[in-house]
Amino acid sequence: MTKTVHIKTYGCQMNEYDSARMADVLAPLGFAPTARADGADMVILNTCHIREKAAEKVFSELGRLRALQAARARDGGRMLVAVAGCVAQAEGEEILRRAPNVDLVVGPQAYHRLPEMLARLTRVGGGGVLDTEFPVNTKFDHLPESVTPPGASAFLTVQEGCDKFCTFCVVPYTRGAEYSRPVADIVAEAERLCANGALEITLLGQNVNAYHGAGAGVGTDGDSWGLGRLIRRLAEIPRLQRLRYTTSHPRDLDAALIAAHADEPKLMPYLHLPVQSGADAVLKAMNRGHTADHYRHLVDRLRRAVPGIALSSDFIVGFPGESDRDFAATLRLVGDIGYAQAYSFKYSPRPGTPAASIAAQVPDALKAERLAMLQACLADQQAAFNDASIGRTLPVLLERRGRKPGQLVGRSPYMQAVHVAAGDEALNGIAQVRIAGAGPNSLAGELATEHGVSATPPADRHMATEAYP
Numbered sequence: 360m361t362k363t364v365h366i367k368t369y370g371c372q373m374n375e376y377d378s379a380r381m382a383d384v385l386a387p388l389g390f391a392p393t394a395r396a397d398g399a400d401m402v403i404l405n406t407c408h409i410r411e412k413a414a415e416k417v418f419s420e421l422g423r424l425r426a427l428q429a430a431r432a433r434d435g436g437r438m439l440v441a442v443a444g445c446v447a448q449a450e451g452e453e454i455l456r457r458a459p460n461v462d463l464v465v466g467p468q469a470y471h472r473l474p475e476m477l478a479r480l481t482r483v484g485g486g487g488v489l490d491t492e493f494p495v496n497t498k499f500d501h502l503p504e505s506v507t508p509p510g511a512s513a514f515l516t517v518q519e520g521c522d523k524f525c526t527f528c529v530v531p532y533t534r535g536a537e538y539s540r541p542v543a544d545i546v547a548e549a550e551r552l553c554a555n556g557a558l559e560i561t562l563l564g565q566n567v568n569a570y571h572g573a574g575a576g577v578g579t580d581g582d583s584w585g586l587g588r589l590i591r592r593l594a595e596i597p598r599l600q601r602l603r604y605t606t607s608h609p610r611d612l613d614a615a616l617i618a619a620h621a622d623e624p625k626l627m628p629y630l631h632l633p634v635q636s637g638a639d640a641v642l643k644a645m646n647r648g649h650t651a652d653h654y655r656h657l658v659d660r661l662r663r664a665v666p667g668i669a670l671s672s673d674f675i676v677g678f679p680g681e682s683d684r685d686f687a688a689t690l691r692l693v694g695d696i697g698y699a700q701a702y703s704f705k706y707s708p709r710p711g712t713p714a715a716s717i718a719a720q721v722p723d724a725l726k727a728e729r730l731a732m733l734q735a736c737l738a739d740q741q742a743a744f745n746d747a748s749i750g751r752t753l754p755v756l757l758e759r760r761g762r763k764p765g766q767l768v769g770r771s772p773y774m775q776a777v778h779v780a781a782g783d784e785a786l787n788g789i790a791q792v793r794i795a796g797a798g799p800n801s802l803a804g805e806l807a808t809e810h811g812v813s814a815t816p817p818a819d820r821h822m823a824t825e826a827y828p
């Protein structure tokens with residue numbers, strides 16, 4: 360009999376990838392994915408621990424699930440509840456203590472063992488089962504081939520974990536040490552994704568450009584491939600039309616990767632390159648390992664290589680000790696760079712990280728004030744970037760239906776969301792779209808030609824070297 364599993368994903372794209380892999384692991388046990396928690400045989404919360412708010416959401420969701428579990432029990436059934444992801448890793452024991460309705464707690468490096476955990480749960484009958492080991496053999500060697508159709512735009516994790524230890528960040532503790540998957544495994548997975556309909560692949564890693572995977576002659580000296588070389592190899596897959604990668608660290612943006620941006624047309628002209636702060640004293644206290652000018656210099660090199668490249672970043676405001684002058688330096692850096700879009704957050708002290716115990720914490724009201732100023736500035740830049748698209752014709756990968764009938768939504772090469780009046784025949788293809796309007800967060804346009812859709816557009820449709828006005 361088919362059972363159902365509802366997986367709710369919080370946080371980053373790596374969690375989205377992991378959720379799809381968990382569905383693959385559970386499929387052979389007869390679990391089919393369902394969009395509703397209500398009535399499901401199993402609910403998995405795939406959690407994020409990066410900021411306090413993200414972690415808190417898990418406990419309130421567990422409270423809501425208790426009512427659904429009780430309703431299921433009244434009907435004579437059972438709803439299992441599992442907590443996966445980074446909150447599971449960081450707070451496993453605490454979850455089982457605070458939320459006795461949780462049956463399974465599984466860390467991000469252990470979810471390939473879900474079937475064993477379910478068997479153990481059946482054997483022991485009650486009490487939660489916990490697995491938050493960082494296994495020596497990586498989970499990738501034990502994951503089954505994907506059974507979930509990827510869609511036109513797919514994620515592929517190539518690197519996990521982080522050795523950088525930024526003083527604000529929990530990732531090195533929840534995801535463990537840096538690990539790069541071998542080239543051959545990645546190529547095989549990318550080929551499968553493309554054979555199943557993917558036209559775009561986003562390579563994922565907490566520190567994706569630190570990628571250093573084993574090439575063909577595994578174990579031999581000098582056989583470690585960087586991200587630039589991996590991208591060039593993946594670009595050889597004929598059906599694959601677009602490549603992206605996220606998230607990058609400025610310290611690992613090497614010449615080979617910049618060169619790949621310059622001359623690999625399938626690599627999209629967009630880069631998310633988090634800087635966090637524009638003040639050298641703050642960057643030092645964050646242990647970022649670069650200065651604001653080093654970042655400016657990198658951006659200059661990138662823009663010389665790809666004049667039209669669109670840039671995005673993450674910012675943290677109110678890091679302990681951040682002065683008014685430091686914050687002004689961040690605004691200056693934003694003005695110098697000119698972002699197409701960006702994410703910004705108030706610093707959130709994370710238990711166990713060095714910055715959480717710095718005495719000079721910034722009051723919340725001041726963090727909020729600075730965040731509002733920064734976001735206003737970033738919003739202006741994003742609006743200007745979007746406005747400048749009006750009148751251009753851009754190749755758009757139409758990934759899903761819009762809210763309105765007869766509307767599809769996709770992404771421009773620069774990661775802008777584009778709403779297009781088009782029928783379902785254009786879905787999952789790349790269309791030439793004339794941009795007619797721009798809002799703060801998206802563009803609107805129409806198909807440039809009657810037959811503007813192609814599953815395999817010629818390489819010259821990419822805008823990799825077109826200068827952004």
Ligand code: SAM
Nearest residue numbers: 527528565606608633673674704705706707709
């Ligand atoms: N590896 C990426 C890098 O080096 O920039 C970032 C990964 S992290 C999952 C995503 C973003 O969350 C970070 O870039 C940072 O801006 C933000 N972040 C991480 N820890 C934070 C904290 N304690 N408080 C606020 N924001 C945080």
Ligand code: SF4
Nearest residue numbers: 521523524525528530
């Ligand atoms: Fe966290 Fe990124 Fe720093 Fe690693 S490099 S510690 S993931 S912010």
